[in-house]
Amino acid sequence: MEAFGLLVYGFSVLLTWKTLALMMVGLVLGIFVGVLPGLGGPNGVAILLPLTFTMDPTSAIVMLSCIYWGALFGGAITSILFNIPGEAWSVATTFDGYPMAQQGRAAEALTAAFTSSFIGSLVAVLLITFLAPGVASFALKFGPPEFFAVYLLTFCSFVGLGREEKHKTIISMTLGLLLAGVGMDTVSGQLRMTFGLSDLLRGINFLVAVIGLFGISEILLTMEERLALRGHPARISLRVVLKVWKELPQYWVTLLRSSAIGCWLGITPGGAIAASFMSYNLAKRFSKDKDSFGKGRIEGVFAPETAAHASGTSALLPMLALGIPGSGTAAILLGGLMVWGLNPGPLLFVEHKSFVWGLIASMYLGNVVGLVLVLTTVPLFAAVLRVPFAAIAPMIVVSCAIGAYAIQNAMFDIWLMLAFGIVGYVFKKIGIPLAPFTLALVLGNRAEDSFRLSMIGAGGDMRVFWSNGLVGSITTLALILLFWPLISSAIARIRPAVRGGA
Amino acid sequence: MKRKLGSFASALACLALTTGSASAWEPSKPVEIVVAAGAGGASDQMARMIQVAIQKNNLMKQPMVVSLKGGASGAEALIYMKSSSGDANRLLIAYSLIYMLPLSAKIPFNWRDLTPVSVVALDQFVLWTNAQLPYKTVKEFADAAKSANPPFKMGGTGSKREDHVLTVFLEKKTGAKFAYLPYKSGGEAATQLVGNHTQSNVNNPSENLEVWRAGQVRPLCVFDKERIQYKTKVTDTMSWNDIPTCRDQGVDVQYLMLRAMFLPGKVTPEQTAFYVDLFRKVTETREYKEYMEKQALKPIFLTGKDMLKFLEEDDALNKSLMTEAGFVAN
Numbered sequence: 001m002e003a004f005g006l007l008v009y010g011f012s013v014l015l016t017w018k019t020l021a022l023m024m025v026g027l028v029l030g031i032f033v034g035v036l037p038g039l040g041g042p043n044g045v046a047i048l049l050p051l052t053f054t055m056d057p058t059s060a061i062v063m064l065s066c067i068y069w070g071a072l073f074g075g076a077i078t079s080i081l082f083n084i085p086g087e088a089w090s091v092a093t094t095f096d097g098y099p100m101a102q103q104g105r106a107a108e109a110l111t112a113a114f115t116s117s118f119i120g121s122l123v124a125v126l127l128i129t130f131l132a133p134g135v136a137s138f139a140l141k142f143g144p145p146e147f148f149a150v151y152l153l154t155f156c157s158f159v160g161l162g163r164e165e166k167h168k169t170i171i172s173m174t175l176g177l178l179l180a181g182v183g184m185d186t187v188s189g190q191l192r193m194t195f196g197l198s199d200l201l202r203g204i205n206f207l208v209a210v211i212g213l214f215g216i217s218e219i220l221l222t223m224e225e226r227l228a229l230r231g232h233p234a235r236i237s238l239r240v241v242l243k244v245w246k247e248l249p250q251y252w253v254t255l256l257r258s259s260a261i262g263c264w265l266g267i268t269p270g271g272a273i274a275a276s277f278m279s280y281n282l283a284k285r286f287s288k289d290k291d292s293f294g295k296g297r298i299e300g301v302f303a304p305e306t307a308a309h310a311s312g313t314s315a316l317l318p319m320l321a322l323g324i325p326g327s328g329t330a331a332i333l334l335g336g337l338m339v340w341g342l343n344p345g346p347l348l349f350v351e352h353k354s355f356v357w358g359l360i361a362s363m364y365l366g367n368v369v370g371l372v373l374v375l376t377t378v379p380l381f382a383a384v385l386r387v388p389f390a391a392i393a394p395m396i397v398v399s400c401a402i403g404a405y406a407i408q409n410a411m412f413d414i415w416l417m418l419a420f421g422i423v424g425y426v427f428k429k430i431g432i433p434l435a436p437f438t439l440a441l442v443l444g445n446r447a448e449d450s451f452r453l454s455m456i457g458a459g460g461d462m463r464v465f466w467s468n469g470l471v472g473s474i475t476t477l478a479l480i481l482l483f484w485p486l487i488s489s490a491i492a493r494i495r496p497a498v499r500g501g502a
Numbered sequence: 503m504k505r506k507l508g509s510f511a512s513a514l515a516c517l518a519l520t521t522g523s524a525s526a527w528e529p530s531k532p533v534e535i536v537v538a539a540g541a542g543g544a545s546d547q548m549a550r551m552i553q554v555a556i557q558k559n560n561l562m563k564q565p566m567v568v569s570l571k572g573g574a575s576g577a578e579a580l581i582y583m584k585s586s587s588g589d590a591n592r593l594l595i596a597y598s599l600i601y602m603l604p605l606s607a608k609i610p611f612n613w614r615d616l617t618p619v620s621v622v623a624l625d626q627f628v629l630w631t632n633a634q635l636p637y638k639t640v641k642e643f644a645d646a647a648k649s650a651n652p653p654f655k656m657g658g659t660g661s662k663r664e665d666h667v668l669t670v671f672l673e674k675k676t677g678a679k680f681a682y683l684p685y686k687s688g689g690e691a692a693t694q695l696v697g698n699h700t701q702s703n704v705n706n707p708s709e710n711l712e713v714w715r716a717g718q719v720r721p722l723c724v725f726d727k728e729r730i731q732y733k734t735k736v737t738d739t740m741s742w743n744d745i746p747t748c749r750d751q752g753v754d755v756q757y758l759m760l761r762a763m764f765l766p767g768k769v770t771p772e773q774t775a776f777y778v779d780l781f782r783k784v785t786e787t788r789e790y791k792e793y794m795e796k797q798a799l800k801p802i803f804l805t806g807k808d809m810l811k812f813l814e815e816d817d818a819l820n821k822s823l824m825t826e827a828g829f830v831a832n
Contacts, residue, residue: 143699144683184574187684189606189661190831191574198581198610202573408573453683457699459652 007129010357014365019062022055023362026063027370030070031377035077045071045333057342058355062362064333065316069121069366072312073374076113076305081106090308092280096293096300103296107237110378111244116255116302118371120309123259124266125363128317132349132360144453145464149474151447154439156482164433166485172432176440179204180448187452199412206441208404208413209420213434215400216421219393221428241375244298251302254283258303262310267318279307313363320348320356527772529564529591536594538579540572540687544625544708548761548793549595552622552781555789561780564591575660577603580611586766590773593619594764598664601820605830606662613817617765617774618809620781624800625759627668627725628745630710631702632695633718640676640722640751643702647678650701656680657691657700662829664759665691668704668725670827671755695719706759707742707798723748725757730798742798757823758800760816762809778805 014020029048045067052060075090080097093113100109142150159169182193183203194200248255258279265275283303284293293300319330342352349356404417427434458464466472480487535552539545549568556562571579576599583594600613629640637643647654656672658665661684669682683700685691688709695703695710696718703710704725713719715737723746724730730742748755763781765774784790785803794801804812824830 140693140697143694143697184577184607185661186575186686187661189575189663189666189684189829191607191609198585201581201609202578449686453685456681456683457652457655459681 006132006353006357007361009353010359010361011365013058013354013358014062014361019059019358019362022059022063023066023366023369024373026066027070027366027373028377030067030072031074031077031370031374032070033067034071034074057337057352058358061333061337061355061359062366065359065362066366066370068312068333069363069370070373072121072309073114073117073370075308076117077110077374077378080109080113080301090276090304092276092304093301093308095280095304096295096297099294099296100298100301105296107240108244108298109296109301111241111375112298112301113305114371114374115244115248116258116306117309118367119255120259120262120306120311121313121363121367124263124310124313125360125367127263127314128363129360131317132321132356141470144450144457145467145471146474147450148447148454149465149471149478151443151450153474153478153481154443155447156478158436158439160481160484164431168432169436172427172434173436173440176437177444177448179209180441180444186445186449187456199410202408203445204416204441205408205413206438208417209441210438211400211404212417212420213424213427213438215396216418217424217428219396220421220425222389223393247298251299253286254279254299254303255306257282257286258306259310262307262312263314265307266311266314275307275311276304280304316359316363320359527590527770527776529562529776531591532565532567533562534567534569534592536579536583536592537568537570538572538576538594538596538599540570543572543687543689544706544797545595545597545761546570547708547797548623551789551793552595552784555784555787556780558789559783559787561783561787575599575603575607575663577607577609577611580609583764583766584611584615587615588768589766590769590777592766593777596760596762596764597625598759598816598820600764601817602663602667602824602829605821605824608831613764613813615767617767617769618813619763619765619774619777619805621760621762621802621804621809621812622781622785623761623794624802625706625708625761626730626798626800627664627704627757627759628707628710629672629702629704629722629725629748630695630714630719631722632698632700633720634698635701635720637722638720640748640753643722644676644678644753647676647680647701650678653679653681654702655700656682657685657694657703658682658705659686659688659691660684662824662827664757665704667823667827667829668755668757670829671757671823672704672753675753675755692719708796711736711797721745723751723753725755727756731800732795732798734795760812761799762813781805 033048045064048064048067052063055063076093076097079090079093080101083094083098097109097113100106155173158173159166180203182200183191184201185192191201258275261279261282262275265278280300280303283299284290287293287299289297315330316333319333337348342348342355400417401414404413405411424434427437454464458467464471465475535549537543537545537549546568553566553568556566571582579594580600580603583592586592594616596613600611603609604611629643631637631643637646656669658669660666666682666684669680673679680702683694685694688705691700691703691705692710692713694700696713707730710719710721714721717737721740725748727747727749729747730745732742735741763777765777782803782805785801791801793799821830
């Protein structure tokens with residue numbers, strides 16, 4: 001019941017006119033960036049982050065997380081109406097959403113998407129609410145070896161569980177680690193790879209990198225592909241909404257399974273993209289009527305949307321509690337926390353209660369308000385897509401540049417952003433995933449510091465990573481995940497043999 | 503149109519007023535206090551205290567904003583100040599990094615490039631240990647450290663900086679060896695001590711205040727020639743004044759750290775004079791006095807020639823400490 005008390009406290013932090021107004025602004029901006037192809041959640045949050053620098057941390061995170069919820073909702077709109085996934089995790093939503101729109105059932109599909117998004121986040125928020133208080137007492141157990149083990153786990157799971165080719169993930173991650181080393185090294189107090197440039201002293205800001213890698217490169221790609229935007233009209237009436245809601249209970253298994261997949265993949269860094277595909281595939285696999293999938297089946301919208309939202313939301317728990325982001329957007333929010341002077345990690349729950357519980361309360365409220373908002377404003381946002389790309393692209397580039405500049409008031413960062421834009425474009429062309437690069441850039445330094453601190457403390461003895469149950473099990477899990485592809489193929493090879501023998 | 507005229511008139515009136523009070527310079531836009539450390543650290547807290555003191559007592563017409571430039575262990579702030587030459591709307595809240603960083607990391611910076619305004623406080627250092635460990639005196643602690651294998655871990659902020667220097671001198675005076683763990687902030691060093699991941703740290707009073715009050719850490723001695731003056735009880739049983747000096751405990755290591763305000767280079771004497779006067783007023787406010795006591799800082803106000811003399815002496819002292827500790831980069 002401690003969780004409940006703290007949650008009520010969270011609502012009391014939240015319920016001021018200022019916070020509520022920021023929440024609405026955040027949601028609207030979020031839906032907007034979610035709808036725009038090439039922007040999306042991580043970029044939207046990255047670009048709008050500097051807006052919050054002057055706010056107090058609680059208001060700032062409420063606004064940013066609402067941008068995040070908004071983007072999650074918004075991503076579904078373009079997938080269904082235009083067959084353009086506004087977000088990578090909305091790709092699976094297009095499989096059945098777009099056919100529904102073609103059959104004139106756009107309103108139904110949208111309602112299904114929004115409602116299941118809402119359910120997914122709600123499940124994840126409940127999980128966060130009841131797991132979070134325990135996190136605080138867990139706090140002090142984390143010394144340098146434990147921190148390193150967790151970072152190792154994150155890196156390893158990206159390599160072992162990612163859908164991309166392993167060597168490409170490793171290439172991308174290694175480049176990120178290399179760039180993370182630029183600037184002052186805390187452990188030795190020396191400068192590294194700055195080449196005498198004072199602009200490189202503070203290191204490569206990962207927000208600048210993210211804006212370039214995702215935003216600018218996406219614009220370059222879209223320019224090349226001459227994307228034409230053509231949409232279906234959409235209007236949602238109360239009758240349609242009620243009809244979909246009435247059908248909802250019969251899909252409870254799908255909803256529950258998708259939420260569970262989403263929560264699990266959100267907490268481990270598999271992320272929303274994997275979650276949405278996986279739950280779509282599972283819904284199809286367990287369905288009695290497999291063939292109707294892909295032809296406009298409402299369940300095909302429920303499954304990926306529930307999972308994407310559940311994972312997007314639960315990704316915030318490891319970010320807050322351990323300083324490990326479960327998704328790209330969470331990684332950017334993590335950067336934001338540091339800017340506001342909050343050290344994410346176990347102690348955040350002890351030292352900044354009003355911040356943490358304000359955020360959790362805002363997840364509840366943000367999702368309810370968000371649902372109402374998207375249901376009423378769909379026609380408006382759909383209109384955005386009728387503006388020619390030629391008019392929208394320059395605006396996006398300018399907003400990216402402003403965002404990159406504002407982080408540290410440095411002109412240098414704009415050039416850096418453009419350079420990263422080109423890097424991102426090339427990476428996408430040759431199929432190197434960007435997420436491991438970003439992850440390494442944001443966590444590389446901390447992983448290195450905690451590894452070296454562990455080594456100093458243990459006199460160079462690697463056994464420190466198995467010196468107690470906590471650190472030992474995390475390290476072991478990390479290694480298992482790293483070699484998971486080998487292990488699973490080995491299991492697959494043994495199994496038929498066993499069956500054959502029996 | 504009417505409204506436009508009105509605002510024009512009031513702008514004129516403002517202009518008339520400012521020219522009316524003649525000679526004395528005053529900032530015409532918000533003043534930025536640059537903090538060369540992370541948020542929540544001692545510098546940041548002090549900057550925010552100054553911001554509040556100025557605002558509450560109406561010491562300045564323009565608002566004051568705190569800007570955090572803690573990147574590259576504070577080097578970011580130093581370079582920023584150096585490149586802001588001539589801009590009198592920017593102040594650095596400086597500490598010993600202005601001497602140490604150019605020596606250890608060869609940052610192209612010299613405090614003489616900036617304009618000294620005033621020294622506003624001196625900060626103490628205290629040797630702390632985890633309260634669950636049995637050591638009640640420096641001697642017990644040092645003896646245990648000497649025979650410890652693996653060596654005791656000493657947490658601190660940054661590498662080759664004040665905490666590290668103190669650790670080296672503690673080693674020299676006691677004969678014990680420590681494994682020095684450089685964390686990113688004093689707050690992190692404090693929580694790592696509480697979590698038993700280190701055996702000790704040399705945090706400033708303000709950095710360990712909360713965990714001391716929670717009974718999780720124990721102060722062993724203060725690195726000064728005299729005890730801290732504040733006698734109000736901080737914990738149930740102890741005040742700052744109850745902590746003995748390290749010298750009395752047989753370990754003669756002393757170090758005080760300046761907290762001083764600097765303007766960028768090439769500002770006019772009128773501009774400097776405005777800020778000297780401003781900070782003199784700040785040190786007279788209730789907010790400043792309460793802050794000094796709460797954070798166990800030594801109140802001081804130095805400016806002009808006195809400040810320059812202090813800075814030169816302090817610079818020489820830090821340089822010799824850094825050289826002796828072997829932290830000066832070639």
